[in-house]
Amino acid sequence: MSAPLLTDQAGPPTKSPARRRAGLLVLATTTFVVVTTELLPVGLLTPISDDLGVARSRVGLLVTVYAFTVGLTAAPLTHRTAGWPRKRLYITVSAVFSLGTVLSAAAVSYPMLSIGRFLCGMAHGVFWSIVAGYAAALATPGRSGRATAVVFVGNSTALVLCVPLGTVLGGVVGWRGAFCAAAALGLGALAAAQRLLPDIPNRPAPPRRSRHASAMRCACLAYDTW
Numbered sequence: 001m002s003a004p005l006l007t008d009q010a011g012p013p014t015k016s017p018a019r020r021r022a023g024l025l026v027l028a029t030t031t032f033v034v035v036t037t038e039l040l041p042v043g044l045l046t047p048i049s050d051d052l053g054v055a056r057s058r059v060g061l062l063v064t065v066y067a068f069t070v071g072l073t074a075a076p077l078t079h080r081t082a083g084w085p086r087k088r089l090y091i092t093v094s095a096v097f098s099l100g101t102v103l104s105a106a107a108v109s110y111p112m113l114s115i116g117r118f119l120c121g122m123a124h125g126v127f128w129s130i131v132a133g134y135a136a137a138l139a140t141p142g143r144s145g146r147a148t149a150v151v152f153v154g155n156s157t158a159l160v161l162c163v164p165l166g167t168v169l170g171g172v173v174g175w176r177g178a179f180c181a182a183a184a185l186g187l188g189a190l191a192a193a194q195r196l197l198p199d200i201p202n203r204p205a206p207p208r209r210s211r212h213a214s215a216m217r218c219a220c221l222a223y224d225t226w
Helices: 017-043 045-052 056-080 086-105 110-138 144-196 208-225
Strands: none
Touching (some): 017 045, 017 086, 017 110, 017 144, 045 056, 045 110, 045 144, 086 110, 086 144
16 A cells, blocks of 8 residues: 655665664554554443443444544645655654543543544544655665555554453553553654654645645545544
């Protein structure tokens, strides 16, 4: 799968294979956190419902609202940030996602939890618009597909493990503890990204029409991922 927006290919950003592998691991970890956090409520319906005093159906609705948030915000936000430096955008998106996860963990009411999920949903679409391209930019020439596949291992792993893992964590440390664990892993990946990910040279801003088409493709990618 190729990136819909970020296709900066200025050659390998670093000569160190170990540094490139570390960068790919950071991207894969963040991908795992994003997908896991997205689906956490699925395995935590009962404890969240009991703790906040709302119906299970309303807790389940958070997953649907999350998806709608991604679909509605991915295109305009990706369009707005198309000219940002790639590393700055990646760090910003990861930080917003972590903030939403922390807010979800600290939620004392259903509206507060909804706001946290909304922040995560806003960051989600932009994240998927850049992560594959960032992985390709970290690869050596001719190996961009392999690098992208490595990053998307985080996605596949989360799809398999996030619901049972979240259920187990919810039973051991509570649903807030499960969100805290996701937030801690995300913040750790964010700190590592700040240190390990290289800056990617910007492309000239594409024409407005082209940028809009790229943003629409981002929305489709986010929807397909969900």
